[in-house]
Each structure stands twice: as structure tokens, then as C-alpha cells.
Amino acid sequence: MTNKSYELTDPSSGTRTALPVRSPTVGPDVIDIGALYREQGIFTYDPGFASTASCESAITYIDGDNGVLLYRGYPVEQLAEHSSFIEVAYLLLRGELPGAEQHAEFERSIRLHTMINETLLRFFNGFHYNAHPMAMVSGVVASMSAFYHDTTDITNPEHTEIFSHRIIAKLPTIAAAAYKHSIGQPFVYPQNHLDYCSNMLHMFFAVPAEPYEVNPVAARALDLLFILHADHEQNCSTSTVRLAGSSGTNPYSAIAAGISALWGPAHGGANEAVLAMLNRIGKPEHIPKFIDKAKDRDDPFRLMGFGHRVYKNFDPRAKLIRKMCHEVLEELGGRDEPLFELAMRLEEIALKDDYFVEKKLYPNVDFYSGIIYKALGIPVSMFTVMFAIARTVGWVAHWKEMNNDPGGRIGRPRQLYTGPAQRDYVSVEKR
Ligand code: CMC
Numbered sequence: 001m002t003n004k005s006y007e008l009t010d011p012s013s014g015t016r017t018a019l020p021v022r023s024p025t026v027g028p029d030v031i032d033i034g035a036l037y038r039e040q041g042i043f044t045y046d047p048g049f050a051s052t053a054s055c056e057s058a059i060t061y062i063d064g065d066n067g068v069l070l071y072r073g074y075p076v077e078q079l080a081e082h083s084s085f086i087e088v089a090y091l092l093l094r095g096e097l098p099g100a101e102q103h104a105e106f107e108r109s110i111r112l113h114t115m116i117n118e119t120l121l122r123f124f125n126g127f128h129y130n131a132h133p134m135a136m137v138s139g140v141v142a143s144m145s146a147f148y149h150d151t152t153d154i155t156n157p158e159h160t161e162i163f164s165h166r167i168i169a170k171l172p173t174i175a176a177a178a179y180k181h182s183i184g185q186p187f188v189y190p191q192n193h194l195d196y197c198s199n200m201l202h203m204f205f206a207v208p209a210e211p212y213e214v215n216p217v218a219a220r221a222l223d224l225l226f227i228l229h230a231d232h233e234q235n236c237s238t239s240t241v242r243l244a245g246s247s248g249t250n251p252y253s254a255i256a257a258g259i260s261a262l263w264g265p266a267h268g269g270a271n272e273a274v275l276a277m278l279n280r281i282g283k284p285e286h287i288p289k290f291i292d293k294a295k296d297r298d299d300p301f302r303l304m305g306f307g308h309r310v311y312k313n314f315d316p317r318a319k320l321i322r323k324m325c326h327e328v329l330e331e332l333g334g335r336d337e338p339l340f341e342l343a344m345r346l347e348e349i350a351l352k353d354d355y356f357v358e359k360k361l362y363p364n365v366d367f368y369s370g371i372i373y374k375a376l377g378i379p380v381s382m383f384t385v386m387f388a389i390a391r392t393v394g395w396v397a398h399w400k401e402m403n404n405d406p407g408g409r410i411g412r413p414r415q416l417y418t419g420p421a422q423r424d425y426v427s428v429e430k431r
Helices: 036-040 076-082 085-094 100-112 118-126 133-147 157-183 196-205 216-229 236-245 251-262 270-281 284-295 316-331 337-352 354-358 365-375 380-403
Strands: 005-009 016-022 060-063 068-071
Touching (some): 016 036, 076 216, 085 216, 133 157, 133 380, 157 380, 251 380, 284 337, 337 365, 365 380
């Protein structure tokens, strides 16, 4: 708390309320309006939470004007260059980078939890082959509480620890099962001598009839993408996990709620939508027509992969992914070079356009990530699942932080009611 405060005076009664100001480690001050309703009987109104801090958090910091993203204080660029997804997961969950022994012990625990209950596998047979993988994955994750019910006491730190390792370790296995089901191939079991991303690629692309070598370039690219997607403070899906979790619900259900929120095209579903958009544009000469559509207020079309609620200068993740695109396409044989060329041309044209400049719309993390996933052979319908695997780490870190918050209460927003005032029931003959 600072010694600053804002004062709000009720114009009719003259009641004054001092609203204390809290200062974060970095970033803008926050006015604590907790006493407002109690003292003045009014609510605040902020649709989309554009000016509202919903909680206190020590995990991730974003400076949207300067394109800064820090995980536990470490710039994402440094983590992308020097760290690994598993190390970043440890950092996000526990607050500090692990020592060598802690790292080895954490990684070992994740590796040992990769298998899923065999009965859970049978769930996939209940889905039609062309069910969207996000639908299958959110359904199966929600059902995990029925299989791992022995460790869902959210007040027990040991249970919380096992839950967090299980969900992080098993999500790639569940994703791979959804993929194999959709293409009619047999499920491939995890190989625990492989690292996290290699294991995932193996489960996706190996078949029992053939030997399969994971391409280390592909595994490293995936690891980098996962680092960049691991957390992003109070975004839509993370806030959903917190809100669902605030009721004390089963942690698997809270994560399943986050997966559902991520699916939307305004959030994680944008990576799939970008590919669809690029395919629809087709050729560089069609770009101006689509730019005009995106600017037309009467046309619902938006440039997918452009714009962000917080980043108003550039998205640091997009910068890193763009660079990675060059490297990956070069090393993997440039299978999707024309798509990448088209994306770069679209970016170039949009960034010079007054509409995009004035509204500060820049490419976001999803603009180029789909091109890399495609180059790795991952089908378009699985893109958002990839995002979900990485973001699970952030969801779990926030869920844990929320649970350990001594001032934590159930999330329960209020509203500005615009429906009819009280009225009397009218019998059907008189309506
Ligand atoms: N194309 C065209 N116009 C846009 C776009 C776009 N991609 N994004 C925003 N605008 C315009 C919008 O029409 C509005 O104009 P006006 O002020 O005239 O009404 C203005 O810019 C502000 O947009 P907003 O929708 O109020 O901004 P928001 O902060 O509520 O939404 C967003 C942010 C990311 C949902 C939005 O920019 C968008 O829909 N982008 C495309 C989808 C996308 O790429 N999503 C991925 C986000 S990053 C990864 C993640 O979060 O998972």
C-alpha cells in the first residue's frame, strides 16, 4: 500500500470514501475499490476488464507499450535463448530457476507421469473421427478428475503438487491420442527416455509398424514455441481458470474450463484462424482486398493474428517467432515458404496502413506460430491444442497462486442491470 489515495465523493449525499492506492513492483498503480459498494452503494463498470486488476499476482508481467514480457522477472527473450520449456515450467510454478538437482528431479517427475489410465484412452472411441481436437481434449481433461480422484484435495500441498505434474505431463499424451483418433492410427505410448517435446512429436508421428526418429530441430522449435506460450498474466483463459477455481472446484475441471476459453478465435483459436485466412487470401495480389475488408466497419472480417488488448507497440513473442520461422523453414526444407512469404507481405502492407498504425495493431503471437506448426507437420486443427499444452503451465501456476492467496474469495462480479424492473406475472390468457 502507498500513502496515496483517491477520494470519491457521492454527489447527492456528500459521503466521501478514500480509495487507497497500491503500487506494484513495476507497472501502473492500482486503486483498491474494495470499500466502494460498502460505503457508497455503487459498483464500477468495466466491460472486458480493460482497466481492472482482478487479482494480485507475482508470476508474469507485461508492459504493453514497450513490448516487454517477463516471467518471474526474467525477459522472455533471455528464456527463449537460454532456457527450456521444462525449466520455464519450474520457474513459473515455483518462482525461481531450479538448481541442477531440482531441475533433474522436476524433469524426472514430469517424465514419470506421461502415461494415462488405459480406460481414459477408450473415451476417444466415443468421439466421431472428425470431432475437433479441442473438444476431445477439453472433455477428456475434465474427465481426469474421475481417474485421479485420489489427489484432488486442493488444501493438501502434496495433492496439488501431484496434480500439477500429472496435468503437465499427460496433456501431450491426451493431445496425441486425440490426433491419432482423428486419423485412425493406433495410439503410440509415451517413451520416457525422450524429452518433453521429443516425446510429444514421437507420440504424434510414430506408428507401431515403423521406426521413427524425432528431428531435433523440430523438437527445439516446439520447445521454443512452448516457452513463448507458457504464460501471459490474466488473459481470458487464465482468468477463466482462476474464476472456476475460486469456487474450490476440482482442479482438472478448472483446467478444462481454461481449455474451453482458449479455443475461441479471439484468443488461442487465432493460430488456426490465421492459417485459414492465409489460405483464403491465397496470393499476395489479393492482400489489399482483405486489408480493405478488415478496415470496413460493416464487415465482421478481422486480420487474424493482428492486435492485442495489452501490446500496443509490438508483441515480443511475435518477433521471436518470426525469426524462428526463417530458421525452421530453412532447416526443415522450406515446405511452407509461400505461406510464410504471404504472411510477411501481409504484415508489411498492414504495418504501413493508417488504420493499423492509428489503432496500434501489430502481429501477435499467433500470426506466425501456425506456419511453424504446419512446417513441423502438425495439422491445423491441432494448433490450439499445442497452445493449450504450453499454457497449462501458466494455468496451473495461477491456480496454485490463487489457492494460496490468504485473501482469496470466490470470484463474483456484479452487473449493471438493464432488464425490466419488478412486475407482476400475467396469466397466459391475458398476454
Ligand atoms: N483487424 C482489424 N481491426 C481490428 C483488429 C484486427 N485484427 N483487432 C482490433 N481491430 C480494431 C477493432 O475493430 C476496433 O476498432 P474501433 O475502435 O474502430 O471499434 C479497435 O481495433 C480495437 O479493437 P478491440 O476489439 O476493441 O480490441 P480488444 O482489445 O478488445 O481485442 C483482440 C483484442 C486480440 C481480441 C483483437 O485485436 C482481435 O480480434 N484480433 C484478431 C484475433 C487474434 O489475433 N487474437 C489473438 C490474440 S493474441 C493470443 C491470445 O490472446 O491468445
